[in-house]
Amino acid sequence: MAGKILVTGGAGYIGSHTTLALLESGYNVIVLDNLCNSSIESLHRIETLCGKTPEFVQGDIRDRIMLDNLFASNHISAVLHFAGLKAVGESVNSPLEYYDNNVTGSITLCQAMARAEVYNLVFSSSATVYGEPTEMPIREDFPTGVPTNPYGRSKLMIEELLQDLAKSESRWSIALLRYFNPVGAHQSGMIGEAPNGHPNNLLPYVSQVAIGGLEQLSVFGANYPTQDGTGIRDYIHVQDLAEGHINALQNIVQRKGVDIWNLGTGTGYSVLEIIRAFEVVSGRKIPYKIVDRRPGDIAECWANPEKAELELNWKAKRGLSEMMSDIWRWQSNNPKGYD
Numbered sequence: 358m359a360g361k362i363l364v365t366g367g368a369g370y371i372g373s374h375t376t377l378a379l380l381e382s383g384y385n386v387i388v389l390d391n392l393c394n395s396s397i398e399s400l401h402r403i404e405t406l407c408g409k410t411p412e413f414v415q416g417d418i419r420d421r422i423m424l425d426n427l428f429a430s431n432h433i434s435a436v437l438h439f440a441g442l443k444a445v446g447e448s449v450n451s452p453l454e455y456y457d458n459n460v461t462g463s464i465t466l467c468q469a470m471a472r473a474e475v476y477n478l479v480f481s482s483s484a485t486v487y488g489e490p491t492e493m494p495i496r497e498d499f500p501t502g503v504p505t506n507p508y509g510r511s512k513l514m515i516e517e518l519l520q521d522l523a524k525s526e527s528r529w530s531i532a533l534l535r536y537f538n539p540v541g542a543h544q545s546g547m548i549g550e551a552p553n554g555h556p557n558n559l560l561p562y563v564s565q566v567a568i569g570g571l572e573q574l575s576v577f578g579a580n581y582p583t584q585d586g587t588g589i590r591d592y593i594h595v596q597d598l599a600e601g602h603i604n605a606l607q608n609i610v611q612r613k614g615v616d617i618w619n620l621g622t623g624t625g626y627s628v629l630e631i632i633r634a635f636e637v638v639s640g641r642k643i644p645y646k647i648v649d650r651r652p653g654d655i656a657e658c659w660a661n662p663e664k665a666e667l668e669l670n671w672k673a674k675r676g677l678s679e680m681m682s683d684i685w686r687w688q689s690n691n692p693k694g695y696d
């Protein structure tokens with residue numbers, strides 16, 4: 358591709374793995390990140406891993422002037438838009454912050470793109486937009502549901518505004534990628550997920566328990582209508598996810614309009630299956646206790662990933678054991694994340 362790829366949120370968990378995959382595929386990358394939930398160290402490690410450095414701009418996607426300058430001084434051909442806040446519980450307590458960062462941020466970014474006539478956009482959406490589907494696996498043509506929290510609603514709002522945008526101006530080419538449950542880390546153990554403070558998601562919590570940073574895992578409910586009573590999710594390796602973005606990018610530069618793809622594996626695992634798989638690869642016992650369900654959680658959620666395979670020529674390649682061992686390598690090599 359002739360121009361550079363702008364990666365918003367490129368220092369974060371999924372953005373850093375995708376930035377590395379882009380550089381390894383020969384793209385020139387500019388990372389724009391305000392570092393509110395990440396560390397510049399992830400970019401230094403990317404450089405060590407691939408010998409190439411992404412350009413880095415520390416800034417906020419809500420900063421119009423900075424964005425106009427960025428687009429004016431670089432030939433940017435597409436934007437991969439990861440920047441946003443993602444903690445479900447925090448979004449309930451700070452809805453304005455979430456809508457401002459995620460929705461206003463996305464609007465400001467799209468306005469700057471339109472002013473610069475850059476119309477290729479890949480957006481990080483989430484399976485959360487399906488709400489609580491009645492049938493599994495989930496296909497892209499299932500109706501969107503009612504997300505149970507401001508974070509989820511912000512993702513759905515952005516999807517809808519991007520649909521409206523593509524209808525209003527035919528030059529836009531937009532991919533809405535609905536991720537299922539991203540987990541894992543680069544196989545080198547050098548980049549991975551480094552949550553600030555107390556982890557909310559299952560695997561960061563399990564791996565903290567494994568290294569002794571946290572005492573025990575609370576399993577949120579064992580009375581769901583699933584085979585062992587615990588919640589089932591479609592966990593996808595972050596490297597597979599990163600590769601999916603490259604395929605999506607190649608797709609959108611060849612066509613116009615907006616399209617949606619699930620990025621998942623098509624297989625669901627229960628919380629207890631995850632605990633067992635992690636114990637096997639780490640050789641550590643994960644103490645846990647069963648507690649009440651977490652409000653807003655659904656029983657099960659997994660993707661039908663066929664559309665992405667058919668149209669993007671992309672399929673998740675890495676299995677559960679590889680996901681678990683890559684998390685374990687990252688976590689044991691970096692018990693305090695990038696600190």
Ligand code: NAD
Binds near residue numbers: 366389394462536
């Ligand atoms: P992350 O927090 O690690 O990465 C997001 C990055 O965006 C961080 O580096 C943060 O500093 C940056 N950022 C946040 N607000 C910004 C702003 N206003 N301006 C500039 N930079 C800003 O999260 P992640 O897990 O890598 O998620 C990336 C994207 O994928 C997010 O949009 C998230 O909602 C979406 N997503 C994540 C998951 C998941 O479980 N991790 C699932 C579905 C969708």
Ligand code: WQD
Binds near residue numbers: 482557
């Ligand atoms: C997975 C399973 C929990 C923690 C969230 C967001 C979603 C998306 C991905 C961004 C569930 C159980 C968890 C724990 C547990 N993010 N669990 N004890 O809830 O599927 O999805 O992250 O878009 O929007 O909602 O992921 O990792 O929190 O939970 O028992 O300490 O593990 O109940 O069944 P979730 P998760």
